[in-house]
Amino acid sequence: MQCQRLRSLAREWFLKVREDALAPARMMEFIHRHIRQCETCQRDPDLPQEVEKIREFIRAPEVIPQGESSSEEWEEEALA
């Protein structure tokens, strides 16, 4: 993870998830929202893998509950 901003945000969100103050799926949503707006994250070639590791770690559902987006589409989005 090259982005310092995401690193500290992820830490904050993760603490909230552990305290049950934030749903894991919500945390993943926040991560993706940040990536969409962040050039550093978009240029980080390892980030999609690291995000996947975070997802497994917090046991968020693979498909973000937004309806249609499959996990594959989701990966493309993370790489975009």
Ligand SMILES: [Zn+2]
């Ligand atoms: Zn970032």
